[in-house]
Amino acid sequence: MDTQIEQYEPFPPSVELIASGGRYILRCVSKIPGDTCLGVTSVYANSDLTSVRTPLGAFLEKSPHAYNCCVRSGDLKTYNLWTLRTINMGECITIW
Numbered sequence: 001m002d003t004q005i006e007q008y009e010p011f012p013p014s015v016e017l018i019a020s021g022g023r024y025i026l027r028c029v030s031k032i033p034g035d036t037c038l039g040v041t042s043v044y045a046n047s048d049l050t051s052v053r054t055p056l057g058a059f060l061e062k063s064p065h066a067y068n069c070c071v072r073s074g075d076l077k078t079y080n081l082w083t084l085r086t087i088n089m090g091e092c093i094t095i096w
Contacts, residue, residue: 010055012038015093017059025061026093031086038081038093041071056081063094070095 011017014030015038032038041057044050060069060081068087073079087093 012056014038015056017055024059026056026059028087028089028091028093031088032083034083034085036083038069038083040078041081042079044077044079061092061094062096064096067094067096069093 011026014028014032015026016029017024018027039056040054041060042051042053045052057071057079068085068091069081069083071079072082081093081095
């Protein structure tokens with residue numbers, strides 16, 4: 001039986017998780033264009049609003065001033081992280 005198993009990657013190739021000052025943050029490792037979907041941050045599984053947060057959503061840094069991403073949903077069940085502008089290598093991924 002020939003079975004191929006795909007490796008799960010919790011973050012897109014352009015983002016890495018780093019430790020900084022006693023916490024973990026997401027940092028851009030290659031330039032990401034504006035209006036790019038980086039992946040799913042959370043999913044609401046039922047009407048009780050029970051959510052499942054993905055690793056991408058768990059390590060988002062909040063910043064009221066210099067945010068470069070937002071979370072969008074088309075169906076109010078699955079939420080995706082989108083870039084608001086070009087994010088350059090070395091920048092942290094931040095939301096409002």
